[in-house]
Amino acid sequence: MRTIAILNNKGGVGKTTSTVNIAAAMQILGKRVLVIDIDHQAQATYHFGLSAGDVKFTIFEALKGEVSFDDAKIDRNGIDILPSKNDLKDLDFLPFPAKEFLLKEVMEKVKGYDYVLIDCPPSLGILTLNALTYASEIIVPLQLEFLPFHGMYNLFEGVQMVKQRLNKGIEVTGIIGTMYNAAKSINREVLSETDERLPGKLYQTLVRENVALQEAPSWGKTIFEYKSDSNGAVDYMNLTKEIVAQG
Numbered sequence: 001m002r003t004i005a006i007l008n009n010k011g012g013v014g015k016t017t018s019t020v021n022i023a024a025a026m027q028i029l030g031k032r033v034l035v036i037d038i039d040h041q042a043q044a045t046y047h048f049g050l051s052a053g054d055v056k057f058t059i060f061e062a063l064k065g066e067v068s069f070d071d072a073k074i075d076r077n078g079i080d081i082l083p084s085k086n087d088l089k090d091l092d093f094l095p096f097p098a099k100e101f102l103l104k105e106v107m108e109k110v111k112g113y114d115y116v117l118i119d120c121p122p123s124l125g126i127l128t129l130n131a132l133t134y135a136s137e138i139i140v141p142l143q144l145e146f147l148p149f150h151g152m153y154n155l156f157e158g159v160q161m162v163k164q165r166l167n168k169g170i171e172v173t174g175i176i177g178t179m180y181n182a183a184k185s186i187n188r189e190v191l192s193e194t195d196e197r198l199p200g201k202l203y204q205t206l207v208r209e210n211v212a213l214q215e216a217p218s219w220g221k222t223i224f225e226y227k228s229d230s231n232g233a234v235d236y237m238n239l240t241k242e243i244v245a246q247g
């Protein structure tokens with residue numbers, strides 16, 4: 001079972017879009033997939049078309065130990081989802097000791113998936129630390145522009161800290177270039193800079209800028225359900241094949 005945190009503390013870089021559509025591509029490839037939404041914005045949950053009415057319990061109740069994993073998870077056409085909702089932000093205020101380990105405890109006995117993907121919030125706070133304490137891999141979606149590239153070093157420092165104090169074995173297994181537009185020279189420049197400074201980390205497949213990827217969440221659909229012939233669907237499928245081939 002590969003457990004992968006989709007992480008970047010910068011906001012709006014394509015974490016949720018990548019989590020949802022990689023999960024969907026994995027399912028198409030015959031893999032058993034669990035998506036954990038550990039962002040209090042609950043955007044992966046919404047992207048999958050789950051509304052408050054569909055969700056009886058969320059990851060928040062599971063982390064607090066009030067319900068089991070099985071009670072909180074939802075089967076959405078064959079992809080299992082541990083959904084989130086807004087009150088997850090209150091985890092910060094709960095008086096539990098060693099709060100970084102709550103997700104790991106919830107997941108202790110969970111088996112039977114090929115892949116667990118965790119959609120992280122845009123911060124390195126307690127929710128993200130829960131993801132990083134449990135996961136064994138990190139995949140970083142990166143918008144190929146100057147500030148996001150710069151911010152990634154910040155992120156790597158945070159990951160180093162996590163390796164030292166919480167999870168020795170965790171590794172960054174790949175970087176996804178998102179919202180790529182070959183006509184933008186900054187995209188091409190940052191692409192070659194990333195290749196140079198972090199050789200081998202960037203997936204060959206770049207996810208191109210694609211309107212269908214922006215539209216799909218409002219229909220509660222993955223890109224494969226919404227427009228299976230779009231560039232977004234093609235790119236996420238090729239990218240997912242690369243991720244699957246890694247191990």
Ligand SMILES: Nc1ncnc2c1ncn2[C@@H]1O[C@H](COP(=O)(O)OP(=O)(O)OP(=O)(O)O)[C@@H](O)[C@H]1O
Nearest residue numbers: 011012013014015016017122179208209210213214
């Ligand atoms: N390849 C793409 N082409 C065009 N738009 C995209 C692409 N990928 C993502 N987007 C859009 O960019 C916005 C941010 O994407 P997304 O929500 O996936 O980022 P995020 O990193 O999860 O954000 P947050 O940090 O707030 O959780 C969304 O409106 C999304 O539809």
Ligand SMILES: [Mg+2]
Nearest residue numbers: 015016039043
């Ligand atoms: Mg998100």
